[in-house]
Amino acid sequence: MEKQDQLLMKKQNKNLVLEIIRNQSPISRMEIAKVIGMSPTSITRIVNELHIQGYVRETELVTSGVGRKAALLDVCDDVLYTIGIELDKLIIKIGIVNYVGEIVAWKSVEREAFEDYNETLDKVNLNLKVLIDINRIPTEKIIGIAVGLPGLIDYKKGVVMVSDQLKWKNVNLADDLKQLTQFDVIVDNELKMKIVAENFKGMTKDSRNAVLVGIGSGIGSAIILNGEIYRGETNNAGEIGHTVIDPTGNVCHCGKVGCLATYISEGAILTDSRKVKEIGSIDDVFDSYRNGESWAINILDRTSTYIALAISNILCLYNPEVIILSGNTIEKLPEIKEAIEQKCELYIWEPIKESVKIVYSQLSDRGVVLGAAIQAQNLLLNIE
Template sequence: MEKQDQLLMKKQNKNLVLDIIKNKSPISRTEVAKVTGMSPTSITRIVSELHSQGFVRETELVTSGVGRKATLLDVCRDVLYTIGVEIDKLIIKIGIVDYVGEMAAWLSIPRDEAESYDETLMKVNRGMRDLIEKHQLPFEKIIGIGVGLPGSIDYMNGLVKVSDQLKWKHARLADDLKRLTGFDVIIDNELKMKVIAENFKGMARDSQNAVLVGIGSGIGAAIILNGEIYRGDSNNAGEIGHTVIDPTGNVCNCGKIGCLATYISEGAIIADSKKIKNIQSIDEVFAAYRKRDSWAINIMDRTTTYIALALSNILCLYNPEVIILSGDTIEKLPELKGEIERKCELYIWEPIKDTLKVVYSGLSNQGVVLGAALQVQNSLLDLD
């Protein structure tokens, strides 16, 4: 037992030193010792191990100021790679991310709404292999794949319980994709993957409590409380699309009446638009809104009202420092931002308004992919 405790502490110290070098580089061994409280001898030994494993390198930079000069340390961004995948209703996005979280390769592939589960997985496998070959990345440095997708996800067992957008139920996605690709696979709800990216380098970087709201083919949220993703009992925390806002309202795919998603998802907007015009896509609705067609203005006015009400409810429940709006609806029609903010002023409880920041994701279409790749590092990287 004592030996196991020593090995665990050694591993924890090694991870701590690597995290400090990664986040504060370039940095000297002396400074690492000060930050960690470890002895210079221990730091030298750990850095030597990390160097031999390819994680750390000495730079050409040296410390400034008085005293003996010391060479500064940095991490090797190409020591490993992780693959991030987003599977959505009409598109598949694949990215390969290096150790410091930079996108080394990127590909997006159209997805047919009617294509089968197996067809989608084959597309992911082909796209991933094409990227690896095109950018000449070594297979042995890729430690795994992370997949973000809409729906109720059992991330511990790699199971898609149900995804309304993809029309998948009880799909053993992690196992199936591992058999196809040969890589270890983790999966999670797309917004939970994306909030990891926001926390790493986005709008939630300095926040311990934040909520990310995604509005597009569906609507949902991901919640960070005290620096950790809040999942709830079955990883369904944040499924605001299935909160009931009108018990006499529209029928939802889930079987309930009046769910939020039946009023502000892209499908709901298109369905309402078809009652008035021969509309085939959300882009046509947005174009009509920009032309100031009255029917489009009325539909989007109702949409922004429900968005503001949803935000008000989230804020009263979780009281985050920041709430981040993202998704295709916000990105394709940024004109809605001002209208949403105006209605938030009307509906959000006064004591919360004073400290709240409503911001917009700056990760564009790469957020889910980046978060999925980062989560692979968090989950699968094991320093011996």
């Protein structure tokens, strides 16, 4: 038992040193020793092991006062790769990401709205292999895949319980995709993947308490509390789309009445728009809004109101430092930001208003893929 404890501690120290080099590079051995509180001799031994394994390298020498120059350390970006995948109703996005979080290969392909489950998996597998081959990524350096998609996910088992957008129910996505690709697979809700990316290199990098809200084909959120993803009992924390805002309101596909999603989602906006005008897509609604058509202005004014109310409720529940707005609606209609901010001024409780920053995701259409790949690194990387 004592030997096992020693091995575990050695492994933890090794991971800690590597994480510090990754996050604070370039950094010297002496600086690492000060941060961790370990002896320089122990740090040197760990760094030497990481160097032999190909994880770290010396980058340059610096002088700090008198004495000899200190070597600075950095991680090797090509020591390993992970694959991030986003599945949505009409699109599949695949990215190969290196150890420092750079997307080194990217491919997006169309998905049919009612595409069969196996068709989608075959399409993912085929395009992934093409991407690996074209970019000459050594398969032995790929440690795994992570998939982000809308829906209720049992992330421990890799099972999609329900995804309304994909029309999937109780599918063993992690096992099925692993069988096809031969890589380990992690599956989670798309927004939980995206907030990992925001926390790694986005708008919440220096925040320990943050909420990401996604507004598009549906509406949902992901929550980080004390630096960790808050999942709730069944990984459904943040599913604000099914909070009831009007008990006499619209009927939701979930069977309830008056869910937030029935007022904010693209589908809800399209349904109301088609009562007034023959509309082909959500882009047509946004164009009508920009052209000053009163019906579109009224519908999107109501949308901005409900978004502001949702933000207000989230802030009262979780009191985060930062709330990030993202998703198709925000990206395609940036003009709505001003309306949302004006209504937030009206609805957010004053004591909270001063302590929170409302910002917008800068990760564009690659946030879920990047976050998924980073989460694969976090969960699958095993350094002995």
